[in-house]
Amino acid sequence: MKMNRRDFLRTAGVWVLGVGLLPLTDVLAQGARPQVLPGREALSAARWAMVFDSRRCREGCQDCILACHRVHNVPDIGDVEEEVKWIWTTSYEGAFPGRQHDYIDGLRSKPFVVLCNHCANPSCVRVCPTRATFKRSDGIVMMDYHRCIGCRYCMAACPYGARSFNFRDPRPYLDEVNPDYPTREKGVVEKCNFCAERLAAGIPPACVEACRDGALAFGDIEDPGSEVRKLLNSGHVLRRKPELGTGPQVYYIV
Amino acid sequence: MLTMLEKAFTGSRRYWAWLLLLLILTGAGLICYLWQLDRGLSITGLSRDVSWGLYIGQFTFLVGVAASAVMVVLPYYLHNIKEFGRIAIFGEFLAVAAVVMCVLFILVDLGKPSRLLNIVLYPSPNSLMFWDMVALSGYLLLNLVIGWNVLESERNAVPPPRWVRPLVYISIPWAISIHTVTAFLYAGLPDKHYWFTAITAARFLASAFASGPALLILLCLLVRRFTRFDPGRGALQKLATIVTYAMIVNVLFLGFELFTALYSRVPGHVHSFEYLFLGLEGHGRLVPLMWTFVALAVVALVLLLNPRTRAGETTLAAACLAVFLSIWIEKGLGFVVAGFIPNAFGHVSEYWPTLPEALISLGVWSIGFLILTVFYKIAVTVKEEVGQ
Incomplete structure (x- = not known):
């Protein structure tokens, strides 16, 4: 067969295009994937959830925040605009905007702990173009720092402001590094992971463990005998922005 | 193919000076x-509260410019509006340059640009960004193939190959789709009141069909001024009519949004508008720009609606510039930023692009105009040669 340069380039172009489209077959044909089995001591649940009891949380206390940020190598950037945080406190109005009225004097000064809500129907997972953020079968919404392309679509989609972006290299902003958890690079998004790495080792989340006042409870919300389930019936319980249909799994006793 | 590309390498001193200027601006952007x-x-003005800004705004605006090629292609190929035969190629090549800029604006916005291909390696049909990638790359290919083949056959004085025509028909709904998908990126997000409205896609299309053809008119006027090719007064006047209708619809749609927000007084809907036009909680960095948008839109409508000013070439050029700039402000910056204000906690934190961010954006525009210049140069030279 005689082939001139033009024909060669055309044929080559079509081939290259075809190879480029090959991964799209993954969309249609999901092959068998290797399975990771949980360890023997791992804690497991049908759906993990957290209950925050505002009656017990002490004003000015930072224990849960410090514990979480130390364990997960969360940097202290020192700039509000580029802050990276997994768990922090805000006011009642901040946690429940639109739910306040002008005369809530008692509640106004109380701290409310906020973090990723590990939604049953997470909008961040829905919008992620690489599935770098995904929901596990036990309800935990996870981040793959090695797959994230840093498009920040998940940040726009999260109604709770729970996601942080590494605008700069976070490593110089760590006082000490916990070698049991990875540090991050600049350009990726991160957030609370309900201490998935600790649950796998059979220990409760760092924030829950650090709280000396019992203001944070953690457990399987689908288990009627669990502590979190019992707490839900002990007072008036709110969730942040439930009207959006995201199904947040952090519950607040006011 | 090569004999057509050759034409980009011969040109007047002014042609080379213009390319040099664009290369310098591209270089400055590249350094930044x-x-x-x-x-x-961190060198940008972006923050954890306003996590998209100028880059994504420009991307959104340019998807509109790209989609607007359909405003030339559709009347020409479906309704046989002969005047557009002379400029259809310019619309298609404008779309090519605009899509390339769109892709570059996404690239410069990424925190991890080296992982861009993860979008292809881990295709996620649940994400609108995946569909935007599919739509934009398809649209780029369509316009490149159609434009190039139509031009090549024009040079050889033969009708375009038969297979081009179905591609043209596909490109028409495809153009609508690229901007609809881009609007869905925003309109499907819970709790972003300024974006979370069914009219977002309609607004995007209206502003696209005003800003794109307005730019095309300006480009045609430049082509006529600097070359021996005349796109024809008829074509420009037809385009001007399209710009007029689209601009009216665009302003109307914004008015619909304003009514729903301001009459219902639902805080989430009011706040973003308040921030844009009046300032919210003492923050109002975009207020002067937004009133500039209003002023430019009014000037544009007055000049376009008056038949005499629409017919006059200088006043038409002024009107098109006003349309282009006003939509550039509203869509290329205001729309994206206002979606993030107030933040998830009801607070306002503001955004303003930094100098390096602006220079990177200018660099992307320069690359776009480089591509545009080269393609237009080839098209114009071919048209001069066949003596149109």
Whole structure:
């Protein structure tokens, strides 16, 4: 067969295009994937959830925040605009905007702990173009720092402001590094992971463990005998922005 | 193919000076981008509250410019409006340059640009960004193939190959789709009141069909001024009519949004508008720009609606410039930023692009105009040669 340069380039172009489209077959044909089995001591649940009891949380206390940020190598950037945080406190109005009225004097000064809500129907997972953020079968919404392309679509989609972006290299902003958890690079998004790495080792989340006042409870919300389930019936319980249909799994006793 | 490309390498001193200027601006943008690669997006004005800004705004605006090629292609190929035969190629090549800029604006916005291909390696049909990638790359290919083949056959004085025509028909709904998908990126997000409205896609299309053809008119006037090719007064006047209708619809749609927000007084809907036009909680960095948008839109409508000013070439050029700039402000910056204000906690934190961020954006525009210039040069030379 005689082939001139033009024909060669055309044929080559079509081939290259075809190879480029090959991964799209993954969309249609999901092959068998290797399975990771949980360890023997791992804690497991049908759906993990957290209950925050505002009656017990002490004003000015930072224990849960410090514990979480130390364990997960969360940097202290020192700039509000580029802050990276997994768990922090805000006011009642901040946690429940639109739910306040002008005369809530008692509640106004109380701290409310906020973090990723590990939604049953997470909008961040829905919008992620690489599935770098995904929901596990036990309800935990996870981040793959090695797959994230840093498009920040998940940040726009999260109604709770729970996601942080590494605008700069976070490593110089760590006082000490916990070698049991990875540090991050600049350009990726991160957030609370309900201490998935600790649950796998059979220990409760760092924030829950650090709280000396019992203001944070953690457990399987689908288990009627669990502590979190019992707490839900002990007072008036709110969730942040439930009207959006995201199904947040952090519950607040006011 | 090569004999057509050749035409980009011969030109007047003015042609080369213009290319040199664009290369210098591209270089400046590239240097800033290398800095951004090193320091991360911290050199931009973006923050955890306003996590998209100028880059994504420009991307959105340019998807509109790209989609607007359909305003030339559709009347020409479906309704046989002969005047557009002379300029259809310019619309298609404008779309090519605009899509390339769109892709570059996404690239410079990424925190990890080296992982861009993860969008292809881990295709996620649940994400609108995946569909935007499919739509934009398809649209780029369509316009490149159609434009190039139509031009090649024009040069050889033969009708375009038969297979081009179905591609043209496909490109018409495809153009609508690229901007609809881009609007869905925003309109499907819970709790972003300014974006979370069914009219977002309609607004995007209306502003696209005003800003794109307005730019095309300006480009045609430049082509006529600097070359021996005349796109024809008829074509420009037809385009002007399209710009007029689209601009009216665009302003109307914004008015619909304003009514729903301001009459219902639902705080989430009012706040973003308040921030844009009056300032919210003492923050009002975009207020002067937004009133400039209003003023330009009014000037544009007055000049376009008056038949005499629409017919006059200088006043038409002024009107098109006003349309282009006003939509550039509203869509290229205001729309994206206002979606993030107030933030998830009801607070206002503001955004303003930094100098390196602006230079990187200018660099992307320069690359776009480089591509546009080269394609237009080839098209114009071919048209001069066949003596149109």
